[in-house]
Amino acid sequence: MKTDKPTVIISSRVHQAVIDVLAPTCRVVANQTDAALSPDELQRRCQDADALIAFMPERIDAAFLDQCPRLRIVACALKGYDNFDVAACSRRGVWLTIVPDLLTAPTAELTIGLMIALARNVLPGDRLVRGGGFGGWRPILYGRGIDGSTVGLLGAGAVGKAVARRLAGFRARLLYADAMPLTPDQEDELRLQRVSPDELLRQSDFVVLCLPLTDRTRRLVDRGLLARVKPGAFLINTARGSLVDEDAVADALASGSLGGYAADVFAMEDWALADRPKDIAERLRGATERTVFTPHLGSAVDEIRRDIALQAAASVLECLKGDKPSGAVNRPSDPGSASS
Template sequence: MSKKIVVTQPVHAEVLRTLQSVGEVVMNTGPAPWTQAELYQHLVDAEAMMAFMPDRVDAEVLRHAPRLKTIACALKGYDNFDLQACEQAGVVVSFVPDLLTEPTAELAIGLAIAAARNIKPGDDFVRTGQYEGWRPVLYGTGLHQSVVAVVGLGAVGRAIVDRLQGFGCAQILGVDPYNVDERVVQVALSTAMTQADYLILAVPLTDTSRYLIDDAALAQAKPGQVLVNIGRGSVVCEAAVARALQRGQLGAYAADVYEMEDWRLADRPLYINPVLLVADNTVLTPHIGSAVARVRLAIELRAADNLIQVLAGQMPADIVRSVIPA
């Protein structure tokens, strides 16, 4: 009997052929996610699932997937997946831990420069047809001779520090109670808030990191600070950021991730804060941190390999386990 594999987003033809070599593939042609009812219908007799950023898996989803053996996630962060529920259901969950690091770090630097140098308003102005040559307008700030703080010194945070080395920053601060990087000055978040011209967030979403940047933290921000979030949306309280922008505490906000994407949080906002959408000093990208064609192919192939290993009775190196309380 052919194994059924559910793929919740379109994948590269090479990846599809790889999966079809081991089973019957049912793939969402996207880009919009399936409805919950559609997902349940596809999972009822599936043995494997390839999951993507819009997916959420909890005990209720697993109840509709009695034959499921593995979920291979083509992403790095696993906050939208209930690992305890998966482990209790005997479902092996795997993620792709490192392939997203470099492109995400590149985007962080790009967002920081775009926000601080007024690239979006400058582009908008040129497109009006009113540009008649250089004028003394849209002055911003640069990474050179600035103090830059990186919050979160995991793989992505360290890759951001790699890239900052060439910009001639006055100082690079690091905020992380668990990881150390000898190239940065390790400080508390409160110190980084008061001293940094740029604050770049590369923090995963956990119970303790939700709303790490809230009204209280932003009240300490160095006036004109540029805040960049490429970690997880709910590390930041977007409403608090909107207020800090309106009162001039923050100079700019740039983000690739948003609270609305953190599907497992029942009280998450259902849309991006409207103040952020209309502000001239925001730069917002649609979660494109890993959106480099060759990188996405490599991520999908790695996820497919993880999935195939489990179906073959092997345990992939990328397996993620949860500690289930006794």
């Protein structure tokens, strides 16, 4: 169907409100299923598109953009954008935008939930009850409380600070390690004490990953780091899967040196990495007594997901009007640049 309206492709299911805000001025082609589009299908849909609202499963690189000469903006309905080639977008005059703030609070909430579920044996207890083996209280499944524990945050960015605020009521001792120290006022407000990474690992009952995925942090949690973790400590990952060597974590769980691992993210999801695993290792999935896994639910709060996609749609409309879009991480005239 021919139309004078610019075409906007939406790669994953969104709330109807998102389509409604675009429809008056745009031709909207939305994937309203629960399945991600294949790379070939996304490429086909975007060949004549003016804008793309993209999600976590997509990978946008120079080869993709070469096939989309009309594309003016890739509006990412997410915060972390290492699957998207910023320099390639800039060279081709394409804005790249993200939603920097809305994912922080729900991710921090889930982090606390995973800490409790893992340390208090919630899933083994659930299996016991459902399996018919519960006949009343017994002295079993004793776990670890957050109250009175030492929690170490590897990273004190937006999510790290949000986790610290939510731990305020637990009377836990809070440590953090970050190359960029907080101000003394921030440390006082959040009751955070800065220590070296090795000291954090040695003292913490819970180690929480709050880091972005970069060349420096990829597989940061390897066998060497796990050997320095306090025996029996719990590791929590709601950041990025490739921060950890999942085989090393499986070995640490099997030996008992690591008390448990909770994750909402997995290395298989980091599509920009050519050598990423294609699945979660069976040894890790099979460690059911010492793990809690969720399917990337960090921002999976209904109204939050609506607002994230609405913000991405607003960036599209700004771009199509000729304005600088909100959440831009590049300047198309300056390859590889980052906007303030």
